[in-house]
Amino acid sequence: MADILVYSEKRDTALELTYQAKEFAGALGLGVSAVAFGPTSGEVAPELAALGADTVYVSDDPALEGLQTDVVAEALAQVAGAAKATCVLVGSTRRGKELASRLAQKLGAGCVTDVSSMAVEDGVLVAGRYAFGGNTVARENVTTAVKVFAVMPKAFEIGAPLAGAGTVVTAALTLTPSAVKVVDRRPKEGESVDLSAAARIVGMGRGFGKREDLALGEQLAAALRAEIGATKGLSDFQWVSEDRIIGLSGAKTSPELYVSVGISGQIQHTVGISSAKLIVAINKDKDAAIFQLADYGIVGDLYEVLPALIEKLKA
Amino acid sequence: MALSPGRIRGPVPDGVRRARAYVAQADAGYLNDARGDASVKIVVCVKTNPDLQMVRIKNREPVLEAVPYKVGDLDKNAIEAAIQLRDAAGEGTIVALSVAEGNRKIKETLKEVLAMGADEAVVVADPALVSADPGAVALAIAKAVLQSGGCDLLLFGEGSTDNYSGQVGSRTAELLGLPQIGYARTITIGGAGVQVERGMDDVTETLEAPLPAAVTVVSEINEPRIPSLMNIMKAGKKPVTEYTLADLGLDPAAVAPQRDILSNLAEEQDRKRIMLQGKAAEQAEALANALIKEGVLER
Numbered sequence A: 001m002a003d004i005l006v007y008s009e010k011r012d013t014a015l016e017l018t019y020q021a022k023e024f025a026g027a028l029g030l031g032v033s034a035v036a037f038g039p040t041s042g043e044v045a046p047e048l049a050a051l052g053a054d055t056v057y058v059s060d061d062p063a064l065e066g067l068q069t070d071v072v073a074e075a076l077a078q079v080a081g082a083a084k085a086t087c088v089l090v091g092s093t094r095r096g097k098e099l100a101s102r103l104a105q106k107l108g109a110g111c112v113t114d115v116s117s118m119a120v121e122d123g124v125l126v127a128g129r130y131a132f133g134g135n136t137v138a139r140e141n142v143t144t145a146v147k148v149f150a151v152m153p154k155a156f157e158i159g160a161p162l163a164g165a166g167t168v169v170t171a172a173l174t175l176t177p178s179a180v181k182v183v184d185r186r187p188k189e190g191e192s193v194d195l196s197a198a199a200r201i202v203g204m205g206r207g208f209g210k211r212e213d214l215a216l217g218e219q220l221a222a223a224l225r226a227e228i229g230a231t232k233g234l235s236d237f238q239w240v241s242e243d244r245i246i247g248l249s250g251a252k253t254s255p256e257l258y259v260s261v262g263i264s265g266q267i268q269h270t271v272g273i274s275s276a277k278l279i280v281a282i283n284k285d286k287d288a289a290i291f292q293l294a295d296y297g298i299v300g301d302l303y304e305v306l307p308a309l310i311e312k313l314k315a
Numbered sequence B: 001m002a003l004s005p006g007r008i009r010g011p012v013p014d015g016v017r018r019a020r021a022y023v024a025q026a027d028a029g030y031l032n033d034a035r036g037d038a039s040v041k042i043v044v045c046v047k048t049n050p051d052l053q054m055v056r057i058k059n060r061e062p063v064l065e066a067v068p069y070k071v072g073d074l075d076k077n078a079i080e081a082a083i084q085l086r087d088a089a090g091e092g093t094i095v096a097l098s099v100a101e102g103n104r105k106i107k108e109t110l111k112e113v114l115a116m117g118a119d120e121a122v123v124v125a126d127p128a129l130v131s132a133d134p135g136a137v138a139l140a141i142a143k144a145v146l147q148s149g150g151c152d153l154l155l156f157g158e159g160s161t162d163n164y165s166g167q168v169g170s171r172t173a174e175l176l177g178l179p180q181i182g183y184a185r186t187i188t189i190g191g192a193g194v195q196v197e198r199g200m201d202d203v204t205e206t207l208e209a210p211l212p213a214a215v216t217v218v219s220e221i222n223e224p225r226i227p228s229l230m231n232i233m234k235a236g237k238k239p240v241t242e243y244t245l246a247d248l249g250l251d252p253a254a255v256a257p258q259r260d261i262l263s264n265l266a267e268e269q270d271r272k273r274i275m276l277q278g279k280a281a282e283q284a285e286a287l288a289n290a291l292i293k294e295g296v297l298e299r
Helices: A011-028 A041-050 A069-082 A094-107 A211-224 A232-236 A289-293 A302-314 B017-023 B073-089 B104-116 B134-147 B168-176 B229-235 B280-293
Strands: A003-007 A031-037 A055-059 A085-091 A110-115 A117-121 A124-131 A136-142 A147-151 A167-170 A181-187 A200-204 A227-230 A257-261 A278-283 A296-299 B040-045 B048-050 B056-058 B061-063 B069-071 B092-100 B120-125 B153-157 B180-190 B193-199 B203-209 B213-217 B240-243 B259-265
Touching (some): A011 A085, A055 A069, A124 A147, A211 A227, A211 A257, A227 A232, A278 B280, A296 B280, B040 B073, B040 B168, B048 B104, B073 B213, B092 B104, B092 B134, B153 B168, B168 B180
Parallel strands (some): A003 A031, A200 A227, A278 A296, B120 B240, B180 B213
Antiparallel strands (some): A117 A124, A181 B203
């Protein structure tokens, strides 16, 4: 039987995609194979099997060390061959996006990256992704025999484990180590944050006049027990770190609550928040585009509104 | 896509043989092996995009009429990075390479990157590329790189300004059998090849690859220069080589679409759009109450 093949170097994303692949596979009459690479593959494999993979291919081949794109793509191409995969789902992380593209080229496949939604329509997988700088959502299907999709983390939810877990097999791979060598690898400087997983976010924009004023936004975030996010503009000023950028060139978030402060609402930013359950906007310009996207809007000076709000929340 | 494999010069590592054969062609020579030249040659791929600030939405459809075109934002970072690498090396050549369905709109944008400091331009222009997918663009780039004498370093922006699909760099690297490093925020050439520092989802890495290699850059890498009037005038005199697909030995079937775009519409947002009135303290109170009511603020 032909299979949907699932891979992500991020455990949670691999689990989400595997669970969702089971549903797609049911609608398309396919099986599900999942892949886990590296030293932790043995731990992740049973979870993937329990969430819907009929077969989980694992490998801790030394050539996979460092997860260089060329080698991982070759490994996945070999597994895709073994699993007779007609569709490959990869997590659209930085590594995953690169990987999906190289893999697609190996397989002669069309590919859609940064997929934010996906469904089976009339027996065909249709992927949604932002286009034209976030102005639109393109719905695309891939017409090649093998199809590759890089799906954004948290596009789907992880469901409950299923009865009758699949089997785990060691993938038979023939790999050559990458010419790319890791000279140094270290955790990101400063605290690193994964905004795509944050439940509440306070987003700050150019409405903040000085770097010191961001303390107000941070106090609001503390009162809401929220993470801090920002527009690309603030990161360009180096007022916040790169991993706090939300939008087209940063995190795509889906929090319960997004509070935007001093953000005008350019599409390059708002594509990163459109999946938020509830959006609050605070901006002094009543015509700011952000209010079109907000559930609750406050037209006002953030230097007056934020202290009042922080006081209220602490009360 | 059916392409007949041709002869390849130089040793071909296992695992890339098939991919390289895919684009290799008789008498082309392979990338920098064939150049026999000490100076660095950098090919920078640039895409011409509609200026998205000027795109209007009408009945949920993007209106592209009368929208001006411009060089991709990250492509300018890639050009700037190439200029700095060439200057650091002391000598070298920067080739701006662009692929499009016609040469009219890319002529102007190529002039901009030539004015920035690229030494020459290579254009693949063919009507068959009108709705080219990333795979087709990568194929045209790979062929054009081989046809125009190879390179030491192939640079890309991490993604295009309009679609940000981020596929072309990876696909081209695969076609040419090159090691690839994405998301560079610093690049240096020397010693063992190219060294890149990059920030990934959770770690910062320094990587090294032998040349030739493919590298994509992010916006943090530099601040692209704005060309002087003098350099803009000079840009018109820099050499531009044009290829059609036929010149590269490609037929239109080789660049056929690999996807169908079923629709491309502005998103409909179903939001409450409740504006909270009054002075700051009243607005704050109303918001706190609303958040409690919505169940996002437990109280």
